[in-house]
Amino acid sequence: GQQVMQIPQYQHVQEGEDFTTYCNSSTTLSNIQWYKQRPGGHPVFLIQLVKSGEVKKQKRLTFQFGEAKKNSSLHITATQTTDVGTYFCAALPGTYKYIFGTGTRLKVLA
Amino acid sequence: DGGITQSPKYLFRKEGQNVTLSCEQNLNHDAMYWYRQDPGQGLRLIYYSQIVNDFQKGDIAEGYSVSREKKESFPLTVTSAQKNPTAFYLCASSGGADTQYFGPGTRLTVL
Numbered sequence: 001g002q003q004v005m006q007i008p009q010y011q012h013v014q015e016g017e018d019f020t021t022y023c024n025s026s027t028t029l030s031n032i033q034w035y036k037q038r039p040g041g042h043p044v045f046l047i048q049l050v051k052s053g054e055v056k057k058q059k060r061l062t063f064q065f066g067e068a069k070k071n072s073s074l075h076i077t078a079t080q081t082t083d084v085g086t087y088f089c090a091a092l093p094g095t096y097k098y099i100f101g102t103g104t105r106l107k108v109l110a
Numbered sequence: 111d112g113g114i115t116q117s118p119k120y121l122f123r124k125e126g127q128n129v130t131l132s133c134e135q136n137l138n139h140d141a142m143y144w145y146r147q148d149p150g151q152g153l154r155l156i157y158y159s160q161i162v163n164d165f166q167k168g169d170i171a172e173g174y175s176v177s178r179e180k181k182e183s184f185p186l187t188v189t190s191a192q193k194n195p196t197a198f199y200l201c202a203s204s205g206g207a208d209t210q211y212f213g214p215g216t217r218l219t220v221l
Binding site: 006033035041042043044045048088090096097098099100101102103105 | 143145151168204
């Protein structure tokens with residue numbers, strides 16, 4: 001079946017450094033969503049991207065959807081310890097059925 | 111207080127037993143989902159339902175069963191046919207091609 005690859009699998013950064021995770025699909029997507037899961041918690045919705053080349057910002061987080069609508073990225077500027085968790089992308093190739101990426105686990109060292 | 115609830119939070123099962131995990135939502139969402147998450151892994155879709163009395167298999171449906179008799183409820187039964195059921199089970203709902211809201215999850219352990 002269709003897969004969504006996410007890299008890197010793990011990332012350790014010093015507090016204050018930047019962080020980026022990438023999500024890639026072999027097929028064109030209707031939209032893409034990003035979720036954050038804190039350790040021991042459940043995924044929480046961050047944002048949805050729909051348009052080709054779309055860029056959205058939430059404070060220190062920048063989300064981008066590729067021109068071909070096959071890839072996306074999440075960039076965090078100046079990480080803080082509160083950013084710790086696993087970041088997932090979720091692709092919607094059609095309707096209703098989401099395909100989650102493998103996730104990137106972020107550790108921030110104080 | 112709107113949201114999605116799952117119970118129990120922790121569940122222990124003996125080998126050979128069927129267990130049912132509860133998922134309830136009061137968000138008036140049509141679509142509901144069940145995911146399985148193994149330690150350090152992503153989410154894998156077990157079953158999903160777009161509307162009452164209808165559901166479809168996800169990527170790993172073998173050994174699981176669901177029902178959708180009411181819009182608010184989407185229980186998942188982990189049967190004895192599921193060979194490795196120990197995992198974190200997450201239920202979610204959405205109003206179509208929209209945000210998924212997740213419940214707090216149920217951690218199932220087979221003894």
